[in-house]
Amino acid sequence: xxxxxxxxxxxxxxxxxxxxxxxxxxxxxxxxxxxxxxxxxxxxxxxxxxxxxxxxxxxxxxxxxxxxxxxxxxxxxxxxxxxxxxxxxxxxxxxxxxxxxxxxxxxxxxxxxxxxxxxxxxxxxxxxxxxxxxxxxxxxxxxxxxxxxxxxxxxxxxxxxxxxxxxxxxxxxxxxxxxxxxxxxxxxxxxxxxxxxxxxxxxxxxxxxxxxxxxxxxxxxxxxxxxxxxxxxxxxxxxxxxxxxxxxxxxxxxxxxxxxxxxxxxxxxxxxxxxxxxxxxxxxxxxxxxxxxxxxxxxxxxxxxxxxxxxxxxxxxxxxxxxxxxxxxxxxxxxxxxxxxxxxxxxxxxxxxxxxxxxxxxxxxxxxxxxxxxxxxxxxxxxxxxxxxxxxxxxxxxxxxxxxxxxxxxxxxx
Numbered sequence: 001x002x003x004x005x006x007x008x009x010x011x012x013x014x015x016x017x018x019x020x021x022x023x024x025x026x027x028x029x030x031x032x033x034x035x036x037x038x039x040x041x042x043x044x045x046x047x048x049x050x051x052x053x054x055x056x057x058x059x060x061x062x063x064x065x066x067x068x069x070x071x072x073x074x075x076x077x078x079x080x081x082x083x084x085x086x087x088x089x090x091x092x093x094x095x096x097x098x099x100x101x102x103x104x105x106x107x108x109x110x111x112x113x114x115x116x117x118x119x120x121x122x123x124x125x126x127x128x129x130x131x132x133x134x135x136x137x138x139x140x141x142x143x144x145x146x147x148x149x150x151x152x153x154x155x156x157x158x159x160x161x162x163x164x165x166x167x168x169x170x171x172x173x174x175x176x177x178x179x180x181x182x183x184x185x186x187x188x189x190x191x192x193x194x195x196x197x198x199x200x201x202x203x204x205x206x207x208x209x210x211x212x213x214x215x216x217x218x219x220x221x222x223x224x225x226x227x228x229x230x231x232x233x234x235x236x237x238x239x240x241x242x243x244x245x246x247x248x249x250x251x252x253x254x255x256x257x258x259x260x261x262x263x264x265x266x267x268x269x270x271x272x273x274x275x276x277x278x279x280x281x282x283x284x285x286x287x288x289x290x291x292x293x294x295x296x297x298x299x300x301x302x303x304x305x306x307x308x309x310x311x312x313x314x315x316x317x318x319x320x321x322x323x324x325x326x327x328x329x330x331x332x333x334x335x336x337x338x339x340x341x342x343x344x345x346x347x348x349x350x351x352x353x354x355x356x357x358x359x360x361x362x363x364x365x366x367x368x369x370x371x372x373x374x375x376x377x378x379x380x381x382x383x384x385x386x387x388x389x390x391x392x393x394x395x396x397x398x399x400x401x402x403x404x405x406x407x408x409x410x411x412x413x414x
Contacts, residue, residue: 012406013046015107015133017100017124018115019078021068024055026078027232028319029140031294032205033115036138039395040402041067048107050100052120054078069103072096074119086169089121093169097123104131110406111136118143122174129175134405137179138398139186139200141316145193147171171195178405180398183338186316203398205319206391207326212298214382215328219375221305224256224285225368228304228329230297230320233265233273238334238355240276241310245361247280255368259308262289262300301327306367306374309333312354322389325349325381330374332363342389348381 020026022034041047052072056062062070075084075092100123104112112128112135128135149170179200181187191198229242239261249255264270270288277286292300301307307324314337321339324331331349333339345351350363367374 010403010406011044011046012111012403013048013107013109014040014111014113014402015048015050015104015109015128016113016115017050017117017120017128019052019072019074019118019120020054020116021049021051021070029116032140032319035208035391036395036398039391040399043395043399045399048103048109050103050124052078071099071103072120072124075121076119078119090169093121093123093126095123096120097127100124100127101131104128104133109133111402113138113402116140116143118146121169122147122171123169126168126173134408135175135178136402136405137176138182138203139179139190139197140182142186142190142193144171144174144190144195147174148194176200178401180401182317183341185314185337185341189314189316189337201401203401204389204394205317205322206389206394207319207322207385208391209326209386212301212323212326214326215302215378218328218378218382219330219371221368221371221374224258225306226304227257227259227306227308227364228262228300228324229259229308229310230262230300230324231309233261233263233270235266235269236311236313237265238310238312239269239273241355241357241360242308243273243276243280243282243286244357245308245310245364246277246285247282248357248361249365249368250282250285252365255365257368258285258287260287260289260300260304262292262297264291297323298327301329304329306364307331307333308360308364309336309339310354310360311336313337315339322385325378326385326389328378328382330367330377331381332360332367334360342384348377348384350377 016037018033020030022030037047047067049068051070052074053070054074056070073092073095075088076082112133114125114135114137147170149172176196179197180203181200182205184202187197187200231237233239246259249257277283301324307329311334316338318339321331333343333349333351334354335351343349343351352359352363
């Protein structure tokens with residue numbers, strides 16, 4: 001496909017492909033995708049979103065949504081992570097690839113921008129590349145690992161099948177030459193898993209600072225003090241560690257403290273978290289809020305005193321950390337991958353090793369006792385977000401990359 005442009009302020013036609021798109025979401029990446037599209041649209045680019053029908057009632061006529069096509073199928077419900085039958089994966093790959101071809105033939109984009117492909121398969125991306133459209137991948141998690149061919153050491157027959165007649169539904173058929181990663185951590189973990197992404201350019205997401213104003217009373221603490229965890233409720237987030245920290249703090253007569261947990265997840269894990277609080281006799285000091293609307297999140301940061309994060313896996317990035325930092329909440333967090341690319345111990349946060357409730361409790365207690373430390377960490381954190389993680393910078397980097405790919409220029413990676 002030959003494309004001619006003139007001038008730096010070129011208008012680019014971009015087809016964005018993502019498994020989900022707001023208001024139908026599972027996590028934060030869909031919101032990030034929406035924000036990126038809005039920013040690119042505000043910069044004059046022509047955007048078409050191709051996504052799944054997740055959240056739509058098949059018996060109710062779909063409302064008109066200019067610029068959005070919710071027609072792709074999912075292998076399984078968006079919030080499930082079960083193993084997929086290979087025959088179903090091949091069928092969905094072909095089906096979604098066919099639908100994508102029809103849309104691309106009609107829209108004729110300058111560049112195809114691929115976001116999360118979990119459950120929509122690689123079909124749309126493979127169709128775009130087969131049709132010769134320049135294709136850029138924005139990777140926010142490790143979902144592509146799910147589409148890698150099986151390792152012979154684990155499943156010899158499956159490995160042979162993936163490399164012979166199922167190759168077109170695996171990453172073996174995918175050209176990842178143009179890729180953006182949300183963090184260095186994700187780029188490195190993906191490369192270690194065997195994906196050819198060591199060249200990918202890191203494009204940190206930004207924070208819309210106007211939506212996360214700095215608290216007027218930075219460093220102050222409510223009575224009782226209010227701890228906050230915001231994010232998915234999954235075993236690798238180790239919510240039970242935060243609850244055990246709450247229990248240890250409440251055993252000390254110097255502290256009066258409560259904990260708010262906002263987010264949802266696997267019902268069995270949520271129930272296990274509740275049992276930990278019940279066993280410790282601290283259920284009255286724990287508030288489980290469930291999933292919140294995006295519009296509610298800013299006020300949640302404003303009404304709490306310390307943000308606590310106990311994850312034990314290498315997080316791809318950590319948007320909630322940045323939101324808390326922008327809002328003026330001091331942070332106690334484990335050394336969990338992506339967030340440590342901007343969290344600095346004793347400068348803008350307190351970092352503790354993973355899976356150590358006692359050390360985390362000590363760090364929280366230290367913050368609750370030291371107003372000077374709380375204010376210093378919070379103010380330094382806000383300054384860092386303003387300097388390096390404003391959404392304007394992130395969108396400019398993303399836009400420039402897409403323009404270069406659309407022009408078929410050589411893209412240098414960093």
